[in-house]
Amino acid sequence: MIAVALMALLAAQTPEQFFDRKVAPILTKRCLPCHNKDLDNAAVSFQNPATLKRVIVSGQPDQSRLIETLRHEGGVRMPPGLPLPKREIKVLREWVKQGAVFGAPLR
Numbered sequence: 001m002i003a004v005a006l007m008a009l010l011a012a013q014t015p016e017q018f019f020d021r022k023v024a025p026i027l028t029k030r031c032l033p034c035h036n037k038d039l040d041n042a043a044v045s046f047q048n049p050a051t052l053k054r055v056i057v058s059g060q061p062d063q064s065r066l067i068e069t070l071r072h073e074g075g076v077r078m079p080p081g082l083p084l085p086k087r088e089i090k091v092l093r094e095w096v097k098q099g100a101v102f103g104a105p106l107r
C-alpha cells in the first residue's frame, strides 16, 4: 500500500519536486549536520552532490552504499544511534531508484 501511495505521489511531481518536498527534509534533519560542506565525514557532503558518486549507484538502491548504511546491519550504520523510520528509508530508496536527482541545494 505504501508503495502504491508512493507511486501516486511520484507521478504527481517532477524528480526535483520529489527531492525538495520529500528527500531534502530527511537529509537536512538527519544527515546534513555531519555531512555538509564544512564537515564531510567519510568525504560525503549532501551540499556537494559530486561527493555522493562513491556511495550512490544511480537507479540501484541495492548497490548503493548509502542505502546499505541505512539498514543498520553492517559495520557502518547511518545515522549513528537509532535507524531512520521505515517510511524515511523508503523515500531515500525511491530517490536513489529514480536517479538521485537533486532539486534546490540544501542549506
Ligand code: HEC
Binding pocket: 027, 030, 031, 032, 033, 034, 035, 041, 042, 044, 055, 065, 066, 069, 075, 076, 078, 079, 080, 084
Ligand atoms: C552524528 C554524525 C552523523 C550523522 C547524523 C550521519 N552521519 Fe554518515 N557518517 C558519519 C561518520 C563519522 C562517518 C564515517 C564513519 C565510518 O566510516 O565509520 C559517516 C559515513 C557515512 C557514509 C560513508 C560510508 C562508507 O562506507 O564510506 C555514508 C554513505 C553516510 N555516512 C551516510 C549518512 C546518511 C545518509 C545520513 C543520514 C541518514 C548520515 N550519514 C548521518 C557521521 C554521521
